Amino acid sequence: MVRETFHHELDKLIGNVLIMGSMVEKAISHAVDSFANLSMEMAKQVIEGDDMIDQKRFEIEESCLRLIATQQPMAGDLRIIISTTHLATNLERMGDYAAGIAEINLALQANSRLQTLADITRMADIGIDILHESLKAFVDRDSNKAREIALRDDEVDSLYHKVLSKCISAMVEDPRNVPVATRIIWVAHKLERISDRVTNICEQVIFAATGAMEELDSD
């Protein structure tokens, strides 16, 4: 009694999560590139591309519902499907953050980045990296790896506080910096939230792998 068809469907579902993950990684990367280069064209692409991420989310959730309704999954299979619905929601929200950064870029209208560019880029790089790694841990059902990945959220948090203090100093120094500094803070905040969402994904990896519902620290 080997359920080949069902397990093939399950593999396809996980494949779809990986596709959605790479769409989100690309959106974050492009959003931050457009921030760095003040590329309005790229910012618009990210905003428009968010619809496709939203659609992917519904497609994945639909597949999960169908598999639950028609295949009555049990144990590890059931947990994978439930985690997948959470992953889709978290990825969709990460896509929204990327689109949000792109929208801020459209309103930025200034060349100065108040010396935060390296920090912002680093935040995005870590975010993309841990997102990638968390999805790999999901595929491997590797709960230990998930715990390790979640720890890296601290690096993103400290970069966020660094950007915040640079922006506050710039605003104190010259009130004309307020519009750009505020927007940079928004960008950094969205990147910080992206990293928190990766922590949520890591929690789901642990659930899928072990069945334990664990809260990993994330501020």
Place this chain on the structure above:
Amino acid sequence: MNGKIMAQNINFYYEGVQALKDISLNINPNEITALIGPSGCGKSTFLRCLNRMNDTILKTRLEGKVLLDDADIYDPKVDVVELRKKVGMVFQQPNPFPKSIFENVAFGPRRQGINNHSQLCEIVEKSLKAAALWDEVKDNLKKSGLSISGGQQQRLCIARVLAVEPEIILMDEPCSALDPIATLKIEELMHDLKNQYTIVIVTHNMQQAARVSDRTGFFLMGELVEFGITDRLFSRPKDKRTEDYVTGRFG
């Protein structure tokens, strides 16, 4: 907590072939306990140990103890007929007697010496109501038990068991010959009955075990691999073999 039934180190042999290997299992009162596992794993054999139905098969041997309310049912002094009155059984195929619906249910009480008609009527009505069949057959009690649908026949068999006021009901794949609606009715009935009875069900249908039972035992090749709370066994099994079985990765 002591179980209603406590099986202790049960080994069972059919003509020297070991079918059960050192099974220890507690069945709690007023719970539904499901036994699952692939064909030939020993789950039905184990069920049949609980009311000594295996005694009817030649060249079998049992080691270990089965305690019902702390008394060993394999004690030579035990009256097997009395035991089976306490531990009723429902089989895979509905097997009503070729008698009227009324007589099917009244059969057990009559054997117990109850012949007063109004008392029998009372028992029949109560049992058919408890088996959720009364409303469907109350105007046709003289009809043959064989003339009603399969699902109704199975509920009639349950009513027949209830009529002798058992404490435990053993069910050996009671829904395997029934359609989904009839199955649902039996499952709802089990849910109602567990307030009053202790139920042990053998089922091939894992979803059914997941739906109806409080605890589930997974048997494999004569061993009890895992036994625990149903919700947990189907969502977070501890043993890899259970995980493989419930997710269909066996074979």
